Amino acid sequence: MAPAPTARFSDRVEDYVRYRPSYxxxxxxxxxxxxxxKPEHVVADIASGxxxxxxxxxxxxxxxxxxxxxxxxxxxxTQLLSGFDKLTSLEGTAEATTLSSASVDFVTAAQAAHWFDxxxxxxxxxxxxxxxxxxxxxxxxxxxDSTQFLRDYEQLxxxxxxxxxxxxxxxxxxxxxxxxxxxxxxxxxFNLSQEFDFEGLAGRLLxxxxxxxxxxxxxxxxMRELKRIFAVHAEQNSVHFEYKTRVFYGRLG
Numbered sequence: 001m002a003p004a005p006t007a008r009f010s011d012r013v014e015d016y017v018r019y020r021p022s023y024x025x026x027x028x029x030x031x032x033x034x035x036x037x038k039p040e041h042v043v044a045d046i047a048s049g050x051x052x053x054x055x056x057x058x059x060x061x062x063x064x065x066x067x068x069x070x071x072x073x074x075x076x077x078t079q080l081l082s083g084f085d086k087l088t089s090l091e092g093t094a095e096a097t098t099l100s101s102a103s104v105d106f107v108t109a110a111q112a113a114h115w116f117d118x119x120x121x122x123x124x125x126x127x128x129x130x131x132x133x134x135x136x137x138x139x140x141x142x143x144x145d146s147t148q149f150l151r152d153y154e155q156l157x158x159x160x161x162x163x164x165x166x167x168x169x170x171x172x173x174x175x176x177x178x179x180x181x182x183x184x185x186x187x188x189x190f191n192l193s194q195e196f197d198f199e200g201l202a203g204r205l206l207x208x209x210x211x212x213x214x215x216x217x218x219x220x221x222x223m224r225e226l227k228r229i230f231a232v233h234a235e236q237n238s239v240h241f242e243y244k245t246r247v248f249y250g251r252l253g
Contacts, residue, residue: 015207041105047112051077095120149233160222185250
């Protein structure tokens with residue numbers, strides 16, 4: 001049985017912190033330009049995880065309420081962001097944030113909204129946002145076919161991943177339209193990349209909730225195939241992940 005969404009990353013926190021990508025600075029520039037984001041705006045970052053997007057908001061000067069249900073992820077985020085005095089870290093979910101009504105200017109969710117109960121989360125976001133607030137949903141989507149290495153990596157996931165087919169990010173598009181409807185929303189896309197040696201590539205793979213860990217029958221054959229792929233495609237002992245960062249933003253009405 002697959003773990004509940006709020007518990008999926010409990011045994012992967014260290015790899016998640018070390019090997020998951022951050023987000024392009026253009027995301028903040030977009031929100032400043034299109035949504036009027038200012039340092040004084042209060043942001044609720046929902047399912048904030050280890051704080052990758054939270055950090056960008058704090059660096060922009062925003063007071064951020066990081067809402068995260070997973071204790072291990074929340075603790076990692078609190079440690080990572082301990083130097084920021086405008087951070088508030090709370091236990092809560094997208095469907096029950098514990099925040100007061102009309103208390104925040106922006107609600108953000110990075111790499112997380114596909115796990116939400118859309119109807120309940122939308123209602124909760126509408127409740128906690130001020131009347132002119134903005135909702136922002138963000139994903140780093142790994143490109144799957146722009147290089148032969150990425151095609152081979154995608155096939156590895158399809159072969160050995162536990163529930164990879166069910167949660168691939170192309171499934172998010174329909175969810176996004178349903179989430180914002182009937183209010184209009186806009187979309188922007190940016191490029192992002194990561195470079196890995198084999199240790200980093202293995203850590204990036206094992207940070208994913210669908211990658212079987214030690215003890216699972218798929219783990220050892222998956223890691224052997226990963227070594228083969230790396231040996232075939234590495235140049236100067238490194239391979240590259242390419243992403244498109246998709247940002248969906250609008251008011252919820």
